[in-house]
Amino acid sequence: MVREEYGERLRAKAATLPLTPGVYIMRDTAGKVIYVGKSRALKNRVSGYFQESGQNSLKTDAMTAHIFDFDYILCDTEMEALTLENSLIKLYHPRYNIKLKDDKSYPYLKATLGEEFPRFVMTRKRENEKAKYFGPYTSTATVYGIIAALQKTFGLPSCRYSFPKDRGRVRNCVYKQMGCVAPCDPEVTPEKYRETFEEAVSFLSGNYERIVEDLTEKMNYAAENLAFEAAAAYRDRIRAVKKLEEKQKVVASPDTERDVIAWHVGDPISSICIFYIRFGKLIDSEMFYFSGGEILDSDAVTSFLYELYSRREYIPKEINPAEVLSPDDAEALSAWLTEKAGSRIYVRTPFKGEVRRLCDMAGENARIRAAEYAKTTEKSEKSLIRLAALCGLETVPTRIEAFDISNFGDDNITAGMVVYEDAKPKKSDYRLFHIRSTQTRDDYASMREAVSRRLSHLSDEGAAVPDLLLIDGGEVHRAIAAEEVLAAGYSIPVFGMVKDEYHKTRALVGEDGEISIAAEQSVYTLIYNIQEEVHRFTVSKMSAAKRKTQTTSVLEEIPGIGKARAKALLTHFGGLAGVKKATAEELCAIRGVTPEVAERIISYFQQNPS
Numbered sequence: 001m002v003r004e005e006y007g008e009r010l011r012a013k014a015a016t017l018p019l020t021p022g023v024y025i026m027r028d029t030a031g032k033v034i035y036v037g038k039s040r041a042l043k044n045r046v047s048g049y050f051q052e053s054g055q056n057s058l059k060t061d062a063m064t065a066h067i068f069d070f071d072y073i074l075c076d077t078e079m080e081a082l083t084l085e086n087s088l089i090k091l092y093h094p095r096y097n098i099k100l101k102d103d104k105s106y107p108y109l110k111a112t113l114g115e116e117f118p119r120f121v122m123t124r125k126r127e128n129e130k131a132k133y134f135g136p137y138t139s140t141a142t143v144y145g146i147i148a149a150l151q152k153t154f155g156l157p158s159c160r161y162s163f164p165k166d167r168g169r170v171r172n173c174v175y176k177q178m179g180c181v182a183p184c185d186p187e188v189t190p191e192k193y194r195e196t197f198e199e200a201v202s203f204l205s206g207n208y209e210r211i212v213e214d215l216t217e218k219m220n221y222a223a224e225n226l227a228f229e230a231a232a233a234y235r236d237r238i239r240a241v242k243k244l245e246e247k248q249k250v251v252a253s254p255d256t257e258r259d260v261i262a263w264h265v266g267d268p269i270s271s272i273c274i275f276y277i278r279f280g281k282l283i284d285s286e287m288f289y290f291s292g293g294e295i296l297d298s299d300a301v302t303s304f305l306y307e308l309y310s311r312r313e314y315i316p317k318e319i320n321p322a323e324v325l326s327p328d329d330a331e332a333l334s335a336w337l338t339e340k341a342g343s344r345i346y347v348r349t350p351f352k353g354e355v356r357r358l359c360d361m362a363g364e365n366a367r368i369r370a371a372e373y374a375k376t377t378e379k380s381e382k383s384l385i386r387l388a389a390l391c392g393l394e395t396v397p398t399r400i401e402a403f404d405i406s407n408f409g410d411d412n413i414t415a416g417m418v419v420y421e422d423a424k425p426k427k428s429d430y431r432l433f434h435i436r437s438t439q440t441r442d443d444y445a446s447m448r449e450a451v452s453r454r455l456s457h458l459s460d461e462g463a464a465v466p467d468l469l470l471i472d473g474g475e476v477h478r479a480i481a482a483e484e485v486l487a488a489g490y491s492i493p494v495f496g497m498v499k500d501e502y503h504k505t506r507a508l509v510g511e512d513g514e515i516s517i518a519a520e521q522s523v524y525t526l527i528y529n530i531q532e533e534v535h536r537f538t539v540s541k542m543s544a545a546k547r548k549t550q551t552t553s554v555l556e557e558i559p560g561i562g563k564a565r566a567k568a569l570l571t572h573f574g575g576l577a578g579v580k581k582a583t584a585e586e587l588c589a590i591r592g593v594t595p596e597v598a599e600r601i602i603s604y605f606q607q608n609p610s
Contacts, residue, residue: 099294414542415433452484
């Protein structure tokens with residue numbers, strides 16, 4: 001409820017508002033924006049916050065209790081108000097508005113039908129070309145998993161060769177022996193390969209029964225003509241297709257494309273669940289979580305959907321919210337989606353049938369997953385609170401950044417930074433620093449440079465300032481990082497992560513000495529995970545850079561081989577081992593490799609077999 005001393009003034013001001021579309025901006029006593037909303041009729045909507053009827057939710061009452069004043073902006077249409085509301089939420093980051101925190105672009109599965117030998121690839125852009133797209137999916141791992149399943153089921157190539165460029169260059173292909181259609185074999189025509197590829201595309205498009213019928217017909221024909229080996233191959237393909245189909249959850253007719261959205265309002269965690277249905281199958285789902293203070297109602301969901309689909313390359317024909325949005329919001333959202341997609345998009349809530357069942361299922365998912373997330377979050381919060389107490393921090397460290405140094409002798413000196421938010425890794429914020437200030441192994445100078453370069457970006461627009469820096473190392477490493485923090489004008493606590501003689505986490509070290517965490521199970525586990533993650537990330541990146549320079553530099557020692565030619569050789573033969581085994585004729589197939597250069601390569605590896 002609105003505070004009594006402000007209530008009369010706010011009700012009087014709201015009564016003067018017009019009955020037209022617009023956006024309202026709620027502010028607290030400090031003038032800070034705490035909530036942004038929209039309405040088709042500003043007067044009715046804003047007045048509703050300040051009535052004493054008690055019809056608002058507890059979260060809305062908690063918000064209105066902090067309202068000191070409000071502003072408003074008139075709009076010509078509801079769609080204009082929807083767009084403006086979203087822009088203002090991004091600008092002010094109000095405390096009580098739900099926000100789509102993940103700024104990722106969604107991956108798609110692309111079938112490159114315009115190529116002579118088409119492929120399945122992962123992409124984040126839907127371009128106007130002769131290709132077919134499936135998705136969007138919630139992660140690249142999902143896309144690559146589907147590609148691997150299709151390759152295995154339909155015998156599509158999973159090697160790194162490029163076709164038609166590499167046709168005829170592969171001898172004794174092991175994948176062909178394992179059932180690959182083998183476009184590397186010149187006897188496999190592009191038409192034969194495309195037939196198999198289009199079977200996989202058809203499967204993704206929901207034409208499962210037709211594929212099985214076609215394969216069965218081919219199997220029977222082969223058997224009748226005594227081509228038993230071919231018949232067995234078709235039989236195995238049918239089995240594989242059926243097995244893959246069993247993993248697909250069919251929920252509607254093959255031509256159905258829709259997103260089903262349900263939400264759960266809880267304390268301390270609220271959530272939104274989305275089911276992505278393409279070609280009649282539930283291909284993916286996604287969860288979004290919000291703190292208990294953020295207001296999650298039908299208005300908030302409308303704003304959320306606007307933000308979600310503004311980031312999407314593709315919008316399905318139908319959006320199905322589990323609960324009814326206000327007619328004005330649904331109409332405005334539908335109009336905006338239709339304009340963005342270039343075709344009619346419907347926003348409607350089902351009340352019966354299969355789609356209603358899906359809405360209920362999504363709602364149950366939202367409820368259960370919110371409860372699970374709340375448990376995990378509560379455990380993480382306790383760990384962070386205890387960490388803050390042990391280290392004497394003024395605030396609970398929501399964002400932690402950790403640094404480590406790795407090198408291979410004096411080469412490839414690398415610093416890695418990992419980020420943990422709410423005690424969970426945020427991989428999109430990981431950073432790598434190739435050290436420039438020292439040409440020899442010097443962990444202290446390397447740490448100084450890495451921390452300094454990181455701090456130089458904290459003034460960038462939208463940059464997140466860490467609550468705590470953790471340095472992999474002892475007091476000297478910590479002190480160097482702390483000096484850089486002080487020199488940059490920040491007051492960020494810095495602690496070192498000390499390991500024992502077995503290279504395992506032992507303690508934290510601060511300005512006043514070591515802090516034992518051995519008896520603090522939750523804190524120890526958190527610090528151990530952070531220390532292992534920053535070490536893994538840094539070493540893996542350093543090792544990859546070292547492998548690249550090692551393999552390239554060996555070839556560059558051979559007269560006539562530069563960086564570009566060395567890269568071409570390594571790419572074509574799949575690495576240095578392949579180059580070593582290649583014949584002079586195979587080497588000459590690479591552009592720019594003359595017979596003389598080929599002989600030099602062979603001679604070099606005969607003299608340097610290791």
